[in-house]
Amino acid sequence: MRSEEPVPGLRERTRRAVHREIAEAGMRLFLERGFEETTIDQIAEAAGISRRSFFRYFGTKEDVVLGDLVDRGRRVRDALVERPPEEEPWEAVRASLLSLRTVQPVDTDRELRIGQMLHRTPSLRARHMEKQLAWKELLVPELARRLRGADDPDGTAAEHRSAAIVATALACLDVASETWLRLDGAVPLEQLWDEAVSAVRG
Structure with missing residues (x-):
């Protein structure tokens, strides 16, 4: 805790x-x-x-839109810390990402408008990618700590696996978000993320 x-x-x-x-x-x-x-x-x-x-x-002006992205990453990290230690890593990451949607009521129309603005503004897209790297730096060490076993004394294997999981989870989030925008929010974002992850994991 x-x-x-x-x-x-x-x-x-x-x-x-x-x-x-x-x-x-x-x-x-x-x-x-x-x-x-x-x-x-x-x-x-x-x-x-x-x-x-x-x-x-x-x-910058871009930070007005994306300035809290690192703080959101910290909230995801904190939620990951609180997940049961025996939980499967993908389930733990999913639950941690979903925790962001329970902090406050979701205003779908507003989220769509912000997402569309972000998607069509090159400077916002570039800034978003830069700040999302901070999420990896926050999440990978915590997930690696959870995955490290007795057969991995220096944690190299756990960190490698964790980096792959986090990078894939965030890439799937980007793909799900783009589809969600195309569908005008008709399909829940978490469902689209699940489908993207299923496609990757086979």
Whole structure:
């Protein structure tokens, strides 16, 4: 079990609240006007801050859309830590990924619009791939720890297997997401992921 995280202080809570307000203002503008048509100055104005203040919270405009992706990866990692140690690795990874969809109610229409924006914007797609690498760095060591056995004293085999599983799981998530967008959300994303994984695993 993971020890409880320390409660953030007032300054950190305030920072998180401002970060969230800027992100929400940006997403509203992106969905109304389009990602490339929206400027940083417009986001700052909508959030009631200066352009300089914007850069205290976000490095780029793309980070307004994808800035929480690493935090989401940490939540998946934490969920993986909590899975039963005897659970089959693919089931553990699946349950950990699904934990993201139970944190808050899923707004399918909003997710579709964000996904379509991400899919058709080259800079967002490139940034998404970059940040997804961070998920691998978070998940592979934990999965390797679960898979390491007595016949693998230095953990090399477990890490190799874990890297393959995590890379494949994330690739299947990308494929499932693209199909989900094409179908306008008519088929649940988790079903499409299961089908993609089944195709790979034979």
